[in-house]
Every structure is written in structure tokens, then in C-alpha cells.
Amino acid sequence: MALTKCKECGTEISTKAEQCPKCGAKAKKKTSLFAWICAVVFGFWMIGYIFQRLEAPNSASASASPSAPSAETILQNVKLDFSWKKAGFDSIMKADFTVTNNNAFAIKDIEITCTHSANSGTVIDRNNRTIYEIVKANGKRKFADFDMGFIHSQATSSSCQVMSVKM
Numbered sequence: 001m002a003l004t005k006c007k008e009c010g011t012e013i014s015t016k017a018e019q020c021p022k023c024g025a026k027a028k029k030k031t032s033l034f035a036w037i038c039a040v041v042f043g044f045w046m047i048g049y050i051f052q053r054l055e056a057p058n059s060a061s062a063s064a065s066p067s068a069p070s071a072e073t074i075l076q077n078v079k080l081d082f083s084w085k086k087a088g089f090d091s092i093m094k095a096d097f098t099v100t101n102n103n104a105f106a107i108k109d110i111e112i113t114c115t116h117s118a119n120s121g122t123v124i125d126r127n128n129r130t131i132y133e134i135v136k137a138n139g140k141r142k143f144a145d146f147d148m149g150f151i152h153s154q155a156t157s158s159s160c161q162v163m164s165v166k167m
Helices: 033-063 071-076
Strands: 003-005 012-014 078-087 092-101 107-117 123-135 139-150 157-166
Touching: 071 078, 071 157, 078 107, 078 157, 092 107, 092 123, 092 157, 123 139
Parallel strands: none
Antiparallel strands: 003 012, 078 092, 092 139, 107 123, 107 157
16 A cells, blocks of 8 residues: 655545545545546547637638539530540550640649440440640640550440549
């Protein structure tokens, strides 16, 4: 059994005693390590929660802003013209893309998906690539001999479309 001094009268008392037997003062209790860890974790959680709540209205108002067009509206204002050929022993698709941006802002990271069909019209292959370039507002840009990757050997026709862009 460990002893400690009473904070009022200085008499030595047991650390397990709830009050001093001489003066009746309540004994000082030590806070456990577990309680301190819980308090610190809770404190950090509260700080994170408060900052999250402070930032939430700003991000919600930015996404709900009427000046920010939807992804669908942006894509409607992007036109893709293309021609393609097989290269590399007829196993690689090379394409010439012309991207026309009719938006009032520049676009970048243009994700294009090409769907390939056989003579029968059956879809047999698909390629997805991103052009990491910028097309200026109300501008047009050509990307020649763009490597779309491997293509099925029986592919005879292809259709390509812009799937997404970033502002």
C-alpha cells in the first residue's frame, strides 16, 4: 500500500483512502494513463470535427454555385473529331484527335474512350486514354498520332467519345 500526504494537513494517508482520517479533507486522486489517452484522443477528434464543420458550408456553397456548370453541360460543349489507323503490326491504335472546346474556360485531362467493332458490328474491344493537355476556352487543338494502346486484330471500325474533362 502506497502513502501520500494530505493536501490540507500534511498527514500521511493511503493512496486508496477517499478522505484524510485526521482532517476529513478529500484525498487527491491521480488520473490514470488510460483516462489521459482518452482525453487527448477526444480533444483531437473535437478539433477535427470543429474544423470540418467550419469548412463544410464553404465547400457546399461552392458546389451549389450557379456559376459552376455541370459535367454534362461541359461535355456538351466539347466536340471530338478523329481518324484512326492500325500501327505496330496492326496491334496498336494510332488516332488523330481534334478537340474543340466551346466552353468559356479552358479544359484539360481529356479522357477519351474508343469502342471497336468487327465487320459483323459486334463490339470486340475498347480503349480508354487520357490526353494530359490543355485546350483553351473557345479553342481547338489537334493531337496527332496519339497512341491509344493495343487493339483487337479483327477491329474494323471505331467510335470515340470524350468521357470527361477537368476545368
